[in-house]
Amino acid sequence: MKHIIILGDGMADWPVESLGNKTLMQYANTPYMDMLAKRGCCGMLKTVQDGFHPGSEVANSSILGYDQNEVYEGRGPLEAASIGVDLAPDDMAIRCNIITLEDGKIITHNGGNLQTDDAAVLIDYLNEHLATDRVKFYCGVQYRHLLVIKGGNKHVVCQPPHDHPGEAWRPLLVTAATDAPKDNELTAQETADLLNDLILRSQDLLARHPYNVEKAERGERQANSIWPWAGGYRPHMVPLTKTFPQIKRGAVITAVDLIRGIGTLAGLRVIDVPGATGLADTNYEGKAEAAIKALETDDFVYVHVEASDEAGHDGDLELKLKTIEYLDNRIVKPIYEAVKDQQVAIAVLPDHPTPVAHRTHTNEPIPFLIYAPGTEADDVETFDEEACKKGYYGLLEKDEFIKAFMKI
Ligand SMILES: [Zn+2]
Incomplete structure (x- = not known):
């Protein structure tokens, strides 16, 4: 089984009154993420360990299973x-x-x-x-x-x-x-x-x-x-290829320096995609294509899309809704359609919430979905902050998510 993690930076949010008290992930039209949540298993993940700020470097390296008490060195070294x-x-x-x-x-x-x-x-x-x-x-x-x-x-x-x-x-x-x-x-x-x-x-x-x-x-x-x-100082990060021997070769796709740094230190090769900007105008199709191509040669791919986080920082509700829908139909859809007949496990998740009402990151647990062909589904039918609380995995922390994902 190969593994791909699709990450929508800052995608999680709070209920918004003008959306009928739904969160943006609940309100946005995301048929592919909902379908994968329905066919797969969901849960919540605490991506910000106690005592750490909810930065993207903290949350993304936590998702990959790194204990911040052991590896956290801040931005400079990344x-x-x-x-x-x-x-x-x-x-x-x-x-x-x-x-x-x-x-x-x-x-x-x-x-x-x-x-x-x-x-x-x-x-x-x-x-x-x-x-x-x-x-x-x-x-x-x-x-x-x-x-x-x-x-x-x-x-x-x-x-x-x-x-x-x-x-x-x-x-x-x-x-x-x-x-x-x-x-x-x-x-x-x-x-x-x-x-x-x-x-x-x-x-x-x-x-x-x-x-x-x-x-x-x-x-x-x-x-x-x-x-x-x-x-x-240089963080002591054990490469993912060592922790998970089933990963012979892995890749990271991102427009953000910090995530490139984490990927590099985690032993992943960095794939540059022309036109990847970190904003809503990013080259979604290019990133999806690069991920599909990487899955031909690599066992593990981490696709990071920054746009929702930036829209959250701008407090732009309409734009953030759009970025969530873009992630669904311009990243998740093409990747799923390309690999659906292959042995590829797919996880989708944000790293942390960036609520539009708050305009910066928070440290609440985030929803995740894990889908793989042939595995049993839980009762969750949509991909959002509320539904995933009732998922099979419950509330995970530290390296429990990546271990559960890599076990498939
Ligand atoms: Zn941010």
Whole structure:
């Protein structure tokens, strides 16, 4: 039996009054997911372990069976894996935005829509002037880059720049965590000092770079400061091929860096799909096609579709309904139709709710369905947050979902 997980990021939601107190998954027209729920078995899964925030990196790696207490290292190391930076055991990897400052304040976390081509030039320039045996910058995508500090201590308190638009930046500089252990060459205080020194020097350098000089002349937003946050060490993730020997070769399909990173560290190959954007305009057909093709050569495929989460963050009810229906008829349908006569088990689930009324993630358990040809069905007839509570699997947590799925 081969296995495919189809993940609708942030798809779960709360009952909405204007939908007659139905959730979006209940209201949306999703004949294929409902059919698979009806023919398969359902349940609920706690994807956010106690003590962790309901981030997509937490929820997606939990779905794959990883215990957050063992593997959680935050975004930095996952993004390093995503862009192909192999971390040494004493490396601290930290996300490094290039942001816009004006009049002593953070104006945007995205460097005024900085594009990757321009960012690559700025990252080269920063390396030329700031890189040492200990410090190196790596270019990621648009404003999202990476800084690796050899011997850096991850126990520093950084402020995500997207949480502080319009605020003065100086009070938001990096500090050492209280009671930080010395688990690497540098102390937390030395690491914080180093990061702050890099921030200040990057501001001097970037202000003089022709890219920003031209932006200033045109009265446009400059990309004039680095802003590091979310640092960590290389996570100890056992590849899925080891945990589940029936997986000889697996693949992940996603537009999101963090999920690419998780997939890479889980031992999956990353399949890039042109036009995969992470938004409702993503190339659904391309992703479905890539998944079907991957199932010809691989035993395990993880297809991640971000669009519902973004619609949830925007608080856009109509758009989120559409993204759920798109997932059904542009991902689940073509994949099911292509593999229905083969030995392929299909699971569909969100990673966490992103309720449109709340506009950010919550940590409630999410509904899942597992379908495989020839298995017995439970009594659940539709795929949604309420119906799945009565499913055969009940409420699962930790690695119980992936183990149950891989057992088929
Ligand atoms: Zn989100």
